[in-house]
Every structure is written in C-alpha cells, then in structure tokens.
Amino acid sequence: MITLYHCMSARSFRALWMLEEIALPRELKMLPFPPRVLKPEYLGINPLGTIPLLLDGESRLTESAAICQYLAVKHSPRALNVEPDESGFADYLNFLHFGEATLTFPQTLLLRYGQFEPPERRQPQVVEDYGKWFLARLRTLEPRLEAAPFLAAGRFTAADVSVGYALMLAEVLKLDKRFTPAVAAYWQRLQQRPAFQGALQVQAQAAREQGVSAQAPTRG
Numbered sequence: 001m002i003t004l005y006h007c008m009s010a011r012s013f014r015a016l017w018m019l020e021e022i023a024l025p026r027e028l029k030m031l032p033f034p035p036r037v038l039k040p041e042y043l044g045i046n047p048l049g050t051i052p053l054l055l056d057g058e059s060r061l062t063e064s065a066a067i068c069q070y071l072a073v074k075h076s077p078r079a080l081n082v083e084p085d086e087s088g089f090a091d092y093l094n095f096l097h098f099g100e101a102t103l104t105f106p107q108t109l110l111l112r113y114g115q116f117e118p119p120e121r122r123q124p125q126v127v128e129d130y131g132k133w134f135l136a137r138l139r140t141l142e143p144r145l146e147a148a149p150f151l152a153a154g155r156f157t158a159a160d161v162s163v164g165y166a167l168m169l170a171e172v173l174k175l176d177k178r179f180t181p182a183v184a185a186y187w188q189r190l191q192q193r194p195a196f197q198g199a200l201q202v203q204a205q206a207a208r209e210q211g212v213s214a215q216a217p218t219r220g
C-alpha cells in the first residue's frame with residue numbers, strides 16, 4: 001500500500017493527482033503546514049521536513065516530479081508515462097521536470113517574500129521580479145499549446161500533472177490573469193479532469209477527517 005504525506009494544495013498535490021488519475025489505493029496522511037514547525041515528529045519520518053513524502057514498500061521519494069515519474073513508469077505505462085521508444089519521450093521528460101525545476105522554483109520566492117514572512121521581512125521587489133520571471137518562462141509553452149492540447153506525445157501525461165500544479169499555484173498567487181491564451185485554455189482543460197476534481201475533494205475530506213485545517217496555507 002502506498003502512503004502519501006500531504007499538506008493542502010502543496011507540491012504533494014502532484015502525487016495525489018497522479019494517484020487519482022491511476023486510481024491506486026493509498027493511505028493519505030494530512031499534515032499542517034509547515035510540518036517541521038507544526039508537526040515536529042514528522043522530522044523523524046522525513047528529516048527534510050518537506051512534503052511530499054511517498055512510501056511504497058522499500059521505496060521512498062521526496063521529490064514531487066520524481067514521484068510523478070515513478071508512479072507513471074510503474075503503474076501507467078504508455079498512458080501517463082511516455083516510453084523511450086515513443087516520439088515525445090524527450091519532451092515528456094523535459095516538461096515533467098520543467099514543471100518543478102523551472103516553474104515552481106520562482107513561485108516559492110513569491111510565496112515566501114509575499115505571504116509567509118512577517119510584514120517587515122516581505123520583499124515586494126522579489127515578488128514583482130520573480131512573478132515576471134515565472135510568466136516569461138511560462139510563455140515559452142504558448143506555441144506548443146497552440147498546436148497541441150497537451151505537452152507531450154499528443155496525450156495527457158505525468159508532464160501535464162507536473163506543469164498543471166505550477167498553474168494551480170500560479171492561480172493562488174494571482175498570476176493566472178496574466179496567462180497567455182493557449183496556456184489559459186490548457187489550465188481550464190486540466191481543471192476539468194475528473195481526477196483533478198477528485199484530488200481536490202479527497203484532500204478536503206481527508207483534512208476534515210484528520211483534523212487538519214482545510215485552508216491551504218498557500219491560499220492565504
């Protein structure tokens with residue numbers, strides 16, 4: 001049985017969305033955010049203190065893009081995964097990692113210096129600069145999404161989950177109004193997926209059942 005440690009709408013949402021797409025049985029353990037402060041015993045399970053943490057037998061993963069890749073390779077060959085012999089394999093790997101490494105990195109600076117730090121430590125210039133930085137990188141997807149509904153191999157894959165989460169976070173950060181047209185349409189398409197909707201419902205229900213605030217810290 002897979003166990004996923006998750007905070008409301010945080011990067012671990014990528015893993016939860018994947019699990020919903022594949023319909024895999026799993027145990028979902030909700031944590032308050034940030035767990036290293038509000039649930040220090042979690043450091044005994046994950047010394048990094050970060051989420052996601054996915055446990056699957058002997059396997060242990062703490063990187064959301066790696067979890068998407070792991071679940072796709074293991075449980076969704078030729079569907080959510082793109083195989084090395086398929087055209088689109090390189091695009092698939094590239095966008096799977098682009099979602100976290102290139103898109104989500106600047107977003108974390110907006111969260112920290114726009115919302116999480118106490119007012120006297122906030123940095124409006126960082127928020128402005130890295131918001132522009134994020135949107136400039138996102139714009140590189142526009143021609144691709146004008147030509148195809150998804151990022152790789154002509155179908156919805158784990159790469160779309162990875163990038164889709166960055167778009168979800170962009171909405172929280174109120175950057176979605178500045179999406180280019182094909183990116184905005186893509187984001188609408190992704191949100192209509194039953195598994196995306198299912199993941200939102202599952203985390204809300206699990207938060208209620210486990211006594212964790214259903215208010216995502218990133219939605220502040």
Ligand SMILES: N[C@@H](CCC(=O)N[C@@H](CS)C(=O)NCC(=O)O)C(=O)O
Binds near residue numbers: 034051
């Ligand atoms: N690159 C990692 C980053 C993991 C990460 O930093 N997660 C954040 C939540 S989105 C976290 O746990 N922050 C709490 C902390 O750093 O204490 C991934 O993609 O999963």
